[in-house]
Amino acid sequence: MHALASSRRPAYPPNPLIRPASLESHDDPLAFVTRPPLHESPQERQARLRAEHDARLHSEAIDAKLSLERDQIRRRKAAGEVKLLLLGQAESGKSTLQKQFQFLYAPHSINNERTSWRAVIFLNIIRSIKVVFDAVFLNLDLREQAHSNQRRPASSTSNISDDVIRLDMINIKARLEPFLQFEDRLASQLIGGIQLSSATPKKGFYVRSGWQWNLPHRSDRSHTDITNLGRPSTTELDEMTEPILGILIECGGEIHTLRTHAFVQRLIQSRKLKLDEWSDYFLVNIRRIATPNYMPTDSDILRARVQTMGISEHQFTVSQNGVGAGSSLPWLLYDVGGSRGQRHTWAPFFEDATAVIFMAPISAFDQYLDEDYRVNRVQDSLELFGQIVENELLRDVHMVLFFNKADILAKKLEQGVEVTRYITSYGTRPNTYHEVCAYFKEHFMKMCTRADKKHAEAKAAKLAGKGYIHSSSSTQIHRPGAMKNASSSKQSNANGKDNINGKKDVNGKEREKDGPKEEYKRALFTHFTSMVDTKSTQKIIVAVHDSLLRESLKHAKLL
Numbered sequence: 001m002h003a004l005a006s007s008r009r010p011a012y013p014p015n016p017l018i019r020p021a022s023l024e025s026h027d028d029p030l031a032f033v034t035r036p037p038l039h040e041s042p043q044e045r046q047a048r049l050r051a052e053h054d055a056r057l058h059s060e061a062i063d064a065k066l067s068l069e070r071d072q073i074r075r076r077k078a079a080g081e082v083k084l085l086l087l088g089q090a091e092s093g094k095s096t097l098q099k100q101f102q103f104l105y106a107p108h109s110i111n112n113e114r115t116s117w118r119a120v121i122f123l124n125i126i127r128s129i130k131v132v133f134d135a136v137f138l139n140l141d142l143r144e145q146a147h148s149n150q151r152r153p154a155s156s157t158s159n160i161s162d163d164v165i166r167l168d169m170i171n172i173k174a175r176l177e178p179f180l181q182f183e184d185r186l187a188s189q190l191i192g193g194i195q196l197s198s199a200t201p202k203k204g205f206y207v208r209s210g211w212q213w214n215l216p217h218r219s220d221r222s223h224t225d226i227t228n229l230g231r232p233s234t235t236e237l238d239e240m241t242e243p244i245l246g247i248l249i250e251c252g253g254e255i256h257t258l259r260t261h262a263f264v265q266r267l268i269q270s271r272k273l274k275l276d277e278w279s280d281y282f283l284v285n286i287r288r289i290a291t292p293n294y295m296p297t298d299s300d301i302l303r304a305r306v307q308t309m310g311i312s313e314h315q316f317t318v319s320q321n322g323v324g325a326g327s328s329l330p331w332l333l334y335d336v337g338g339s340r341g342q343r344h345t346w347a348p349f350f351e352d353a354t355a356v357i358f359m360a361p362i363s364a365f366d367q368y369l370d371e372d373y374r375v376n377r378v379q380d381s382l383e384l385f386g387q388i389v390e391n392e393l394l395r396d397v398h399m400v401l402f403f404n405k406a407d408i409l410a411k412k413l414e415q416g417v418e419v420t421r422y423i424t425s426y427g428t429r430p431n432t433y434h435e436v437c438a439y440f441k442e443h444f445m446k447m448c449t450r451a452d453k454k455h456a457e458a459k460a461a462k463l464a465g466k467g468y469i470h471s472s473s474s475t476q477i478h479r480p481g482a483m484k485n486a487s488s489s490k491q492s493n494a495n496g497k498d499n500i501n502g503k504k505d506v507n508g509k510e511r512e513k514d515g516p517k518e519e520y521k522r523a524l525f526t527h528f529t530s531m532v533d534t535k536s537t538q539k540i541i542v543a544v545h546d547s548l549l550r551e552s553l554k555h556a557k558l559l
């Protein structure tokens with residue numbers, strides 16, 4: 001009643017002192033606010049009309065752009081386009097998976113980029129050497145301090161050997177200096193001159209995704225950096241890496257001496273020096289890399305580490321019946337930066353997503369976030385996964401969960417690293433690969449079940465509001481027909497395994513399709529993966545592709 005009354009025209013005449021007379025209307029507050037100035041000169045009037053005209057054009061341009069985007073989305077959907085989001089914390093392997101897609105579906109494009117990857121690899125090597133020296137000198141300093149605290153005589157043997165080690169290391173460092181000094185130049189070339197306050201100064205540098213695609217001669221660009229800023233041209237990068245390779249060739253032997261030095265080996269074995277997987281890979285392979293005409297191999301490219309900043313879109317044309325045969329579908333793959341500071345940028349991409357591949361690096365149980373050293377990385381991954389599956393916009397989206405870095409997990413467990421030391425809830429369970437995988441999987445599954453329950457409750461509440469009856473079970477809802485998106489009611493797995501509810505449905509049949517009751521449980525596909533293993537990863541990609549394709553075709557028919 002009150003609302004109605006207040007929206008009526010006031011019964012009393014407008015107060016001329018408060019609201020001066022207007023040609024358009026006495027009552028309209030908008031007309032009052034937007035009225036022209038009372039004593040406008042002809043020039044002012046002309047300028048105002050021009051500004052209004054420009055603003056109108058600008059507004060119309062925005063409307064047209066939005067409408068075009070909506071049309072494009074509608075057309076893409078109608079064409080069965082698959083929009084795939086790669087999500088997960090930093091270092092979880094998203095960009096590595098994107099590279100595997102590229103190897104599989106656009107191998108020519110990665111060949112065009114091959115030379116450019118040298119810059120990243122050289123920078124990875126420089127950073128790794130610095131990490132080794134930091135650990136070496138820190139540990140030598142600590143030992144010296146401990147030694148002097150014990151007030152041992154200066155001639156003690158361990159002190160003498162430490163002095164020899166220190167001298168050794170100082171000499172190696174001096175010989176590597178000409179190579180190490182390229183760090184800033186390489187980093188600034190890759191970053192494209194953008195000043196960044198990196199969240200991980202200890203080892204990381206951010207690069208806008210797509211830096212390697214700025215090839216002037218390429219016309220078949222299959223990637224777009226949608227948050228693009230100026231980047232160096234690839235030829236510039238390539239020219240720059242030639243002399244660096246020359247210097248690397250001269251000091252490659254020295255890097256090998258450093259990596260195999262007895263003191264460095266001791267630090268690695270005692271876990272006082274933890275080299276990232278890519279660091280160790282490049283140091284171990286230094287003799288192969290430090291050679292004339294070095295060209296990165298597929299494996300080198302997969303291992304090369306750059307932190308993604310922003311979101312990059314990759315387009316692939318994927319054939320319907322396995323690779324290279326039959327008709328094809330456009331796939332859009334979005335690779336995002338996974339550090340905490342970047343996660344807020346993901347949300348706009350949730351709308352219209354066909355599927356999410358969430359990467360959970362299960363080897364990281366003994367690691368902590370670079371952004372917050374108090375947070376265990378597996379814990380962060382689990383919480384992040386919880387937020388993703390609970391997100392309302394992703395409610396009916398096809399979910400694929402990759403328990404990644406399984407190779408590193410196996411290696412750590414073999415070396416005797418105990419999960420329970422870092423994740424106390426693991427308790428006295430056997431420290432075996434099988435048990436650890438099952439334990440982590442169970443926790444991620446619980447997150448999904450919890451999210452499903454919440455979605456079901458929300459949906460039931462909504463339906464109850466519309467006059468439908470809510471069943472007593474919180475995971476069941478009554479509704480008139482099948483769910484709009486088949487993926488939300490399906491439990492299929494391309495391999496017929498690893499289904500969230502333990503129900504295998506190799507044929508991908510829908511449960512209770514047209515029944516009046518239907519549980520809300522989304523399709524979730526899980527795989528234990530090693531992204532650097534091309535053969536197994538590509539098999540998994542094809543399996544995921546096939547299952548997504550079935551869903552997307554079904555979805556397209558519904559439009």
Ligand SMILES: Nc1nc2c(ncn2[C@@H]2O[C@H](COP(=O)(O)OP(=O)(O)OP(=O)(O)O)[C@@H](O)[C@H]2O)c(=O)[nH]1
Pocket residue numbers: 088089090091092093094095096097277278302303304305306307308309336337338339404405406407408529530531532
């Ligand atoms: N050994 C091994 N290394 C992996 C695996 N997955 C990724 N890596 C390596 O881990 C590093 C980080 O992987 P990225 O793909 O760059 O991680 P990301 O999720 O894109 O990280 P951000 O861009 O920071 O969000 C790379 O050097 C990869 O080669 C894996 O399964 N096994």
Ligand SMILES: [Mg+2]
Pocket residue numbers: 094095096306307308335336337338
């Ligand atoms: Mg990345």
